[in-house]
Amino acid sequence: MTTPAKIQCRNIWKxxxxxxREFFDSHRGAPDDAALQSHNYIPAVRDATFDVFEGEIxxxxxxxxxxxxxxxxxxxxxxxxxxxxxxxxxxxxxxxTPKQMIDIRRHKMGMVFQHFALLPHRTVIDxxxxxxxxxxxxxxxxxxxxxxxxxxxxxxxxEGYYPGELSGGQQQRVGLARSLCIDPEVWFxxxxxxxxxxxxxxxLQDEFLRLQSLLKRRTIVFITHDFDEAIKLADRIAIxxxxxxxxxGSAEELIMQPATDYVAEFTRxxxxxxxxxxxxxxxxxxxxxxxxxTVSADARxxxxxxxxxxxxxxxxxxxxxxxxxxxxPPSKLLEVLFA
Amino acid sequence: xxxxxxxxxxxxKFLRKYEFFGAFTFRDITxxxxxxxxxxxxxxxxxxxxxxxxxxxxxxxxxxxxxxLFVGLAAIYGWRLKGWRLALLGGGCxxxxxxxxKRGIWELxxxxxxxxxxxxxxxxxxxxxxxxxxxxxxxxxxxxxxxLNVLQSLPHFSYLILVAIFFGxxxxxxxxATVIFAFPPMTRLTLIGxxxxxxxxxxxxxxxxxxxxxxxxxxEIPAARPQLMLGVNQIxxxxxxxxxxxxxxxxxxLGHDLLTRLQRLAIGQxxxxxxxxxxxxxxxxxxxxxxxxxxxHHISGRALWARHPGLCAAAALLAATVxxxxxxxxxxxxxxxxxxxxxxxxxxxxxxxxxxxxxxLGIFRDGFLVYVLIPVRTAITSIPWVAIIALVACIGWRxxGWRLALxxxxxxxxxAASGYWVRAMITLYMVVASMTVCALIGIPLGIWASKRxxxxxxxxxxxxxxxxxxxxxYLLPVVMLFQIGDVSAIFAIIIYxxxxxxxxxxxxxxxxxxxxxxxxxxxxxxxxxxxWKVRMPLAFPEILLGLNQTLMFALFMVMIAGFIGTVDLSQxxxxxxxxxxxxxxxxxGLCVAFIGxxxxxxxxxxxxxxxxxxxxxx
Numbered sequence: 001m002t003t004p005a006k007i008q009c010r011n012i013w014k015x016x017x018x019x020x021r022e023f024f025d026s027h028r029g030a031p032d033d034a035a036l037q038s039h040n041y042i043p044a045v046r047d048a049t050f051d052v053f054e055g056e057i058x059x060x061x062x063x064x065x066x067x068x069x070x071x072x073x074x075x076x077x078x079x080x081x082x083x084x085x086x087x088x089x090x091x092x093x094x095x096x097t098p099k100q101m102i103d104i105r106r107h108k109m110g111m112v113f114q115h116f117a118l119l120p121h122r123t124v125i126d127x128x129x130x131x132x133x134x135x136x137x138x139x140x141x142x143x144x145x146x147x148x149x150x151x152x153x154x155x156x157x158x159e160g161y162y163p164g165e166l167s168g169g170q171q172q173r174v175g176l177a178r179s180l181c182i183d184p185e186v187w188f189x190x191x192x193x194x195x196x197x198x199x200x201x202x203x204l205q206d207e208f209l210r211l212q213s214l215l216k217r218r219t220i221v222f223i224t225h226d227f228d229e230a231i232k233l234a235d236r237i238a239i240x241x242x243x244x245x246x247x248x249g250s251a252e253e254l255i256m257q258p259a260t261d262y263v264a265e266f267t268r269x270x271x272x273x274x275x276x277x278x279x280x281x282x283x284x285x286x287x288x289x290x291x292x293x294t295v296s297a298d299a300r301x302x303x304x305x306x307x308x309x310x311x312x313x314x315x316x317x318x319x320x321x322x323x324x325x326x327x328x329p330p331s332k333l334l335e336v337l338f339a
Numbered sequence: 340x341x342x343x344x345x346x347x348x349x350x351x352k353f354l355r356k357y358e359f360f361g362a363f364t365f366r367d368i369t370x371x372x373x374x375x376x377x378x379x380x381x382x383x384x385x386x387x388x389x390x391x392x393x394x395x396x397x398x399x400x401x402x403x404x405x406x407x408l409f410v411g412l413a414a415i416y417g418w419r420l421k422g423w424r425l426a427l428l429g430g431g432c433x434x435x436x437x438x439x440x441k442r443g444i445w446e447l448x449x450x451x452x453x454x455x456x457x458x459x460x461x462x463x464x465x466x467x468x469x470x471x472x473x474x475x476x477x478x479x480x481x482x483x484x485x486x487l488n489v490l491q492s493l494p495h496f497s498y499l500i501l502v503a504i505f506f507g508x509x510x511x512x513x514x515x516a517t518v519i520f521a522f523p524p525m526t527r528l529t530l531i532g533x534x535x536x537x538x539x540x541x542x543x544x545x546x547x548x549x550x551x552x553x554x555x556x557x558x559e560i561p562a563a564r565p566q567l568m569l570g571v572n573q574i575x576x577x578x579x580x581x582x583x584x585x586x587x588x589x590x591x592x593l594g595h596d597l598l599t600r601l602q603r604l605a606i607g608q609x610x611x612x613x614x615x616x617x618x619x620x621x622x623x624x625x626x627x628x629x630x631x632x633x634x635x636h637h638i639s640g641r642a643l644w645a646r647h648p649g650l651c652a653a654a655a656l657l658a659a660t661v662x663x664x665x666x667x668x669x670x671x672x673x674x675x676x677x678x679x680x681x682x683x684x685x686x687x688x689x690x691x692x693x694x695x696x697x698x699x700l701g702i703f704r705d706g707f708l709v710y711v712l713i714p715v716r717t718a719i720t721s722i723p724w725v726a727i728i729a730l731v732a733c734i735g736w737r738x739x740g741w742r743l744a745l746x747x748x749x750x751x752x753x754x755a756a757s758g759y760w761v762r763a764m765i766t767l768y769m770v771v772a773s774m775t776v777c778a779l780i781g782i783p784l785g786i787w788a789s790k791r792x793x794x795x796x797x798x799x800x801x802x803x804x805x806x807x808x809x810x811x812x813y814l815l816p817v818v819m820l821f822q823i824g825d826v827s828a829i830f831a832i833i834i835y836x837x838x839x840x841x842x843x844x845x846x847x848x849x850x851x852x853x854x855x856x857x858x859x860x861x862x863x864x865x866x867x868x869x870x871w872k873v874r875m876p877l878a879f880p881e882i883l884l885g886l887n888q889t890l891m892f893a894l895f896m897v898m899i900a901g902f903i904g905t906v907d908l909s910q911x912x913x914x915x916x917x918x919x920x921x922x923x924x925x926x927x928g929l930c931v932a933f934i935g936x937x938x939x940x941x942x943x944x945x946x947x948x949x950x951x952x953x954x955x956x957x
Contacts, residue, residue: 073542076546078542078545078546102548102549102550103548105545105546105547105548106547106548107548109546110546111542111543111546113539113542113543114539115537115539116539117537117539117540117542117543118543119540119543119557119558119561119562120561120562120564120635121561121562121564121635122561123635123637130547130557131546131547131548133557134547134548134549134550134553134557135548160637160638160639161637162634162635162636162637164634164635165636165637178543178547179546188546
């Protein structure tokens with residue numbers, strides 16, 4: 001990536017137990033499984049090191065108990081890591097004073113929660129304007145800003161309603177709007193759509209992508225346990241397993257070069273044809289291949305499948321500059337389509 | 340024996356006499372507090388029943404709240420809260436006070452309400468503050484929680500004496516006694532409420548960038564609103580329970596009237612006043628519950644009338660009352676000629692019972708005394724104290740380990756060392772006897788009631804209503820039937836204390852998960868088998884907790900029943916009250932509290948063990 005890193009995670013550890021810091025230091029910063037187990041410490045996050053680049057959507061994917069929620073809370077410092085650095089625009093968040101943290105959260109961070117976390121005694125508009133209210137923005141200014149966002153998330157007409165009067169999908173729209181009303185630079189979403197019905201979930205995923213394209217491009221850390229959701233939304237995916245970040249990469253990289261069996265297991269049932277590009281499945285260029293069928297290396301496999309298979313002959317693969325970069329035999333296609 | 344009483348009295352003397360910095364004594368502080376209460380109390384008394392002479396120096400006299408306005412406002416508020424049913428109930432209850440006011444019940448009620456409207460907010464404020472403080476600091480919680488336990492199981496009379504010593508007597512002292520008694524449940528509920536807020540809501544507050552105070556006032560307290568409102572309901576009910584008791588130290592109002600009439604054995608008149616207290620209690624309970632359970636709802640429409648119908652109706656009513664007051668004085672005070680008194684009716688019932696049922700009731704009473712109560716009493720009082728400590732410690736060890744064993748043994752040892760062992764055993768016998776009867780009534784009643792939805796609702800409503808009655812009220816009917824003495828006391832206790840065991844039995848049985856019952860049905864269980872093999876074992880922890888509540892209620896009532904003549908600890912407390920013996924009052928109070936806490940610890944430990952066992956099996 002060419003964009004600079006917005007958040008840099010350096011060796012983040014989060015241990016739960018009696019005296020995690022002392023334990024951690026006494027094991028020279030690298031306790032192994034046996035030590036953890038024998039001293040009754042639970043490692044929620046282990047040695048997480050990665051960057052989140054400006055403007056990208058990083059999806060952290062893992063099953064329940066894998067530490068993904070803890071990790072995102074370490075980034076927003078809702079949870080104090082046992083060890084490590086979180087560099088936010090180059091400055092270590094973990095060294096910030098409580099006052100500085102309040103300031104950063106008020107102006108630079110937004111977060112969306114799995115169970116919406118709306119304040120039940122406030123109307124939609126008061127919930128959305130809440131982050132501005134605690135900053136001390138006066139009523140007129142914050143309400144006009146909130147009304148703008150209400151229109152963007154499609155809740156016009158519901159301003160005076162209370163959360164208890166809204167459906168789950170509508171409540172999460174309020175949650176999205178609340179986290180956006182301060183125009184955050186970094187947007188954390190902790191399983192925002194997991195508590196919703198499948199249809200509503202899809203609707204809100206689209207809404208989320210629309211919001212991201214519509215407004216200025218934010219840096220996003222999105223937590224989910226749903227691999228399909230991760231593929232749909234992510235620029236890059238980080239897979240967590242038992243507190244470890246086992247692999248980070250684009251969906252294609254995870255499928256083509258899984259780092260572990262665990263990742264391979266996850267990616268097995270993914271509809272590859274819609275995801276993979278010709279480039280990642282093609283063979284080396286073969287001079288024997290005719291130019292009867294030519295496909296682009298950057299096309300999706302599913303888009304070229306019909307073209308290649310109807311002619312039933314190996315296709316020539318060219319890049320953007322029309323240079324031949326590879327060959328795509330029908331057998332390879334069938335393998336991807338019906339694997 | 341240890342001279343606890345002397346120690347406490349020495350401490351009291353020190354606090355009364357010792358001058359901090361050579362300038363003021365502890366009693367000066369407490370007296371200053373009580374004079375600080377004078378101003379708000381004056382205001383509410385003027386508002387409700389005295390009227391303002393020369394209001395705010397403007398040269399205008401303002402009448403106290405007219406009955407018409409009061410009844411009307413209650414109805415309007417009830418309507419806004421929960422529709423016409425609550426409007427009818429609220430308006431009706433207060434109209435009753437006006438209508439049946441031949442003997443001045445309206446004025447007395449207003450006096451009582453004036454005192455409550457000072458003590459309830461004060462108790463609420465103190466209760467919330469302690470609750471917030473405890474919620475923010477585990478160390479504070481560890482100190483506050485056991486204190487609340489003791490405070491809540493201490494009989495009222497034992498700290499009435501201390502209040503009288505440090506705060507004097509009269510309505511101010513009454514307010515303070517009420518506040519001390521009413522705030523602990525609020526603290527408890529605040530703590531539970533704040534601890535129960537979902538973690539995500541707190542995180543949302545942090546991420547919005549709340550400061551500590553913004554967090555507390557904009558996020559935590561509003562999010563804990565349902566529990567806090569439940570606490571407000573509890574406070575109001577506790578204040579009403581104190582109406583009669585606070586009159587022992589000179590609180591004016593309905594309670595004082597009821598007490599003097601009861602002392603003169605004017606049962607009919609006392610009953611009439613008692614009904615008024617009950618009506619106020621029911622109205623305030625329903626209102627505060629309606630406030631607690633109300634879900635916020637958006638307002639549609641733009642006109643003032645559509646947006647705030649309640650306020651508009653209230654303003655219209657106020658205007659109408661003012662206009663009417665120029666036409667007829669009856670708009671301000673209910674026409675005396677139309678008022679009714681029911682005391683003759685109640686007296687007639689008492690006379691009728693005495694005349695026709697004296698002999699059978701007497702036989703029943705004496706038989707109960709000779710064949711049930713006295714043998715139990717002899718049995719309990721004949722057990723040596725060492726044996727009881729050993730027994731209690733043994734049970735404690737079995738149920739919760741050595742820590743529990745030590746705690747309960749220390750409780751019992753305190754009682755033995757205080758020198759009130761025999762009296763304490765008599766108290767214990769009354770509690771055990773009535774608790775047994777309560778269990779025999781309450782559990783079958785609960786089983787029966789939980790069979791059908793309709794009976795469940797019906798019995799639950801009955802329990803709810805009966806629980807709103809201030810405890811003193813229960814003495815009236817039993818005195819009507821059995822005159823004064825042990826049997827009367829035990830019956831009053833039984834009626835009062837059978838409520839929680841019934842409630843908990845129903846709750847436990849109804850809360851057995853549906854899928855377990857379905858599994859039992861498909862296994863071919865008969866209804867009887869489902870009850871005894873499935874539902875009862877699963878409901879057992881709840882029933883134990885109900886029994887625990889019943890015990891607390893019984894202990895509570897025993898103390899009040901001392902008023903109608905028993906020879907246990909409560910009589911000693913009344914004696915201490917008469918002689919203003921603060922040390923004795925407190926030590927006896929602690930004896931009672933420790934009886935309660937011992938049983939409470941053991942029963943709760945047992946219930947928790949059972950519950951843990953059940954969840955392991957699942």
